[in-house]
Amino acid sequence: WDFRGSGLTNMHGSTGDIIFLGTTTPQLEEVFWTLTHDLKQDLGGSGSNLRTPSDCLGQSRCEYSCYDTQAICHFLTNEYQDELHRPAFPYKFKFKFDGCPNCCVASIARSDMSFIGTWKDRIRIDQDAVNKYVEKDPAYPANAGAHKGRDWGPFDIEKEVTDLCPTHCMKWDGKKLHIDDANCTRCMHCINVMPRALKIGKETGCSILVGAKAPILDGAQMGSLLVPFVPVNPDDDYEEITEVIENIWDWWMEEAKNRERLGELIKRQGFQ
Ligand code: SF4
Ligand code: SF4
Known part of the structure; x- marks a missing residue:
């Protein structure tokens, strides 16, 4: 050296x-x-290039994963080799892929473009399993048994699940759990607490958020929702997703000042 x-x-x-x-x-x-x-x-x-994309372990291990995070991460890493190795951007650009809104790789806070798994249809409810949680069946531990080293008292579905739903779209009538899916924001809380009773929907894809960064000077900025739902389809080489990526890059490369991240450009010019 x-x-x-x-x-x-x-x-x-x-x-x-x-x-x-x-x-x-x-x-x-x-x-x-x-x-x-x-x-x-x-x-x-x-440099001012695409940084190595990263993803959660997705469908290889996690039943919550709404799409194959590893497959798209691998595909886009190969697809955008030029952007990874030749610094042609105004500044750095990061992709991160989370299979569900639990956001284990914190894509919503740490990437210029964040792909978060979601679903269009209803949360699948197994009412018998909900009752097993309520009855404290040992085979149905709340939170999949996490934190079970301490005695947290009897499981209270209202206190621990329905009252904590951020949009108050759930109701427990003593026998059945009701979810008003139109008002569910897919926060994952109820599914995390009762994973054997509640499952993500079947019509899955991802949301695309843009503009997050964790800067030293300006304070953290979270991603803003750009595309609420897009299918994640390997059969057409993720065409609907690469189209969004390349349109965003065109705009950013045209308009951004030197060393201006996507989120800063959005702040300066607005969401177009
Ligand atoms: S982000 Fe969701 S799908 Fe990915 S590992 Fe975490 S919980 Fe599982
Ligand atoms: S995922 Fe979140 S918003 Fe949706 S029903 Fe469950 S707790 Fe409520």
């Missing part, structure tokens, strides 16, 4: 495991070649 750059390195930084700082522009291609071909390393840049 003394030969190629300044010798400064930054270990386990926020943008990579080893970060090489301070080389000169004519040395860049030389450094790439040495690291990738001679030393066989995987190399990513922290």
